[in-house]
Amino acid sequence: MVNISSVSKWFGKVRALKEVSFEVNKGELFGVIGPDGAGKTTLFRIINTLLVPDEGSATVLGKDAVKDYKQIRPLLGYMPGRFSLYQDLTVEENLKFFASVFGTTIDENYELVKPIYSQLEKFKTRLAGDLSGGMKQKLALSCALIHKPKLLLLDEPTTGVDAVSRKEFWEMLQILKKEGITIIVSTPYMDEADLCERVALIQEGEILQIDTPTAIVDSFERTLLGIKAANTYALLNALKSYPQAHSVQPFGEYVHYTEKTGSPNLVALKTYLFDRGLEQVEIKPIKPNIEDSFMELMQAKGEGAHV
Ligand SMILES: Nc1ncnc2c1ncn2[C@@H]1O[C@H](COP(=O)(O)OP(=O)(O)OP(=O)(O)O)[C@@H](O)[C@H]1O
Incomplete structure (x- = not known):
């Protein structure tokens, strides 16, 4: 056609x-x-x-x-x-x-x-x-x-x-x-x-x-986490400066988060957020949606361009 x-x-x-x-x-x-x-x-x-x-x-x-x-x-x-x-x-x-x-x-x-x-x-x-x-x-x-x-x-x-x-x-x-x-x-x-x-x-x-x-x-290959805390803005900043962080995207009350390699170490991540003073932290694995996939593809393309 x-x-x-x-x-x-x-x-x-x-x-x-x-x-x-x-x-x-x-x-x-x-x-x-x-x-x-x-x-x-x-x-x-x-x-x-x-x-x-x-x-x-x-x-x-x-x-x-x-x-x-x-x-x-x-x-x-x-x-x-x-x-x-x-x-x-x-x-x-x-x-x-x-x-x-x-x-x-x-x-x-x-x-x-x-x-x-x-x-x-x-x-x-x-x-x-x-x-x-x-x-x-x-x-x-x-x-x-x-x-x-x-x-x-x-x-x-x-x-x-x-x-x-x-x-x-x-x-x-x-x-x-x-x-x-x-x-x-x-x-x-x-x-x-x-x-x-x-x-x-x-x-x-x-x-x-x-x-x-x-x-x-x-085709989304990473483990995706939904993370919530009392202060979303502080959570975003903390996650962005976490050395393992690959992608950090706000989605309503949750932040969608992936790591650079392998499965995230949830204990280490929770400890890090606690040390950064974040309260009421909730972390759970979630299913990606099409927007997560698109963000991932865009990010991969951007990183590819800088190699
Ligand atoms: N007539 C034109 N002259 C100069 N640049 C143009 C022209 N038409 C489109 N562009 C440029 O080409 C690129 C693609 O534009 P296009 O309008 O096809 O995108 P789009 O996905 O439809 O986005 P939008 O929703 O903003 O229209 C943009 O960088 C735009 O600035």
């Missing part, structure tokens, strides 16, 4: 993508996960034929993204991170406009957008600019879908959207997946990785890992 092969892209001296390669299968819900500036938007703009790679190639729906862009575009639905709606048109006018651009009508493809658009219909005369963030997102998704694309590209659709709307949005993606639409979605939110079938973790233009969320978590 999508085949990205050794794609690199520079903006002046910045290499936004570095030899990126992956494939997305027909009907898959594929996530591109990475922090701000990782290269997600650049990658989407290459797949949607708006940007030409400096190196490598992109094949979309069996066609070359550079040579065959005219054939590819009508088959894509693209929801850019920002500014995809006309703020001074109403909800209904926006949808009509996007339908007309692709030579179709709302009636023709209503069944596909119905689960999403029906939630907006009572506001159909409201200007898009006056909608809440969650409603804008639903309208933008309806607009990206109204011509029944085979491939849906959603660039950070849930950024800046409240938790309830985020959840509803992912439920809508599951419905669309059942309709057979292939979906590539990017997000900076690690918890959303678990909602994808496979994810590519991307940082500074490089893919760190591509796999199912479960396999990514299973």
Whole structure:
């Protein structure tokens, strides 16, 4: 469905993508996960034929993204991170406009957008600019879908959207997946990785890992500890200066902690924290989540670069 092969892209001296390669299968819900500036938007703009790679190639729906862009575009639905709606048109006018651009009508493809658009219909005369963030997102998704694309590209659709709307949005993606639409979605939110079938973790233009969320978590090799103390700030500082410490990340009330080699010596660690004056210390082994895995991969890459 999508085949990205050794794609690199520079903006002046910045290499936004570095030899990126992956494939997305027909009907898959594929996530591109990475922090701000990782290269997600650049990658989407290459797949949607708006940007030409400096190196490598992109094949979309069996066609070359550079040579065959005219054939590819009508088959894509693209929801850019920002500014995809006309703020001074109403909800209904926006949808009509996007339908007309692709030579179709709302009636023709209503069944596909119905689960999403029906939630907006009572506001159909409201200007898009006056909608809440969650409603804008639903309208933008309806607009990206109204011509029944085979491939849906959603660039950070849930950024800046409240938790309830985020959840509803992912439920809508599951419905669309059942309709057979292939979906590539990017997000900076690690918890959303678990909602994808496979994810590519991307940082500074490089893919760190591509796999199912479960396999990514299973590949976490270190013993992970969750550590809590009365004073979290003091705990963080103490752990960071512990000679055995490899990674120290705050996660809610716990600090996620790994050591450089082998299994941590819990007695030695507890004694050290006690000597540093920490109170109510609790240490327990915990299961890593996708964010732990991503942090570990980023750290390994950073250390590799300094070898
Ligand atoms: N048109 C451009 N001109 C110059 N630099 C650019 C341009 N577009 C992107 N970049 C740079 O390329 C890198 C990747 O940017 P990109 O927008 O693809 O990342 P992103 O993962 O989508 O992040 P964000 O969520 O911040 O948009 C960044 O360093 C960015 O500053």
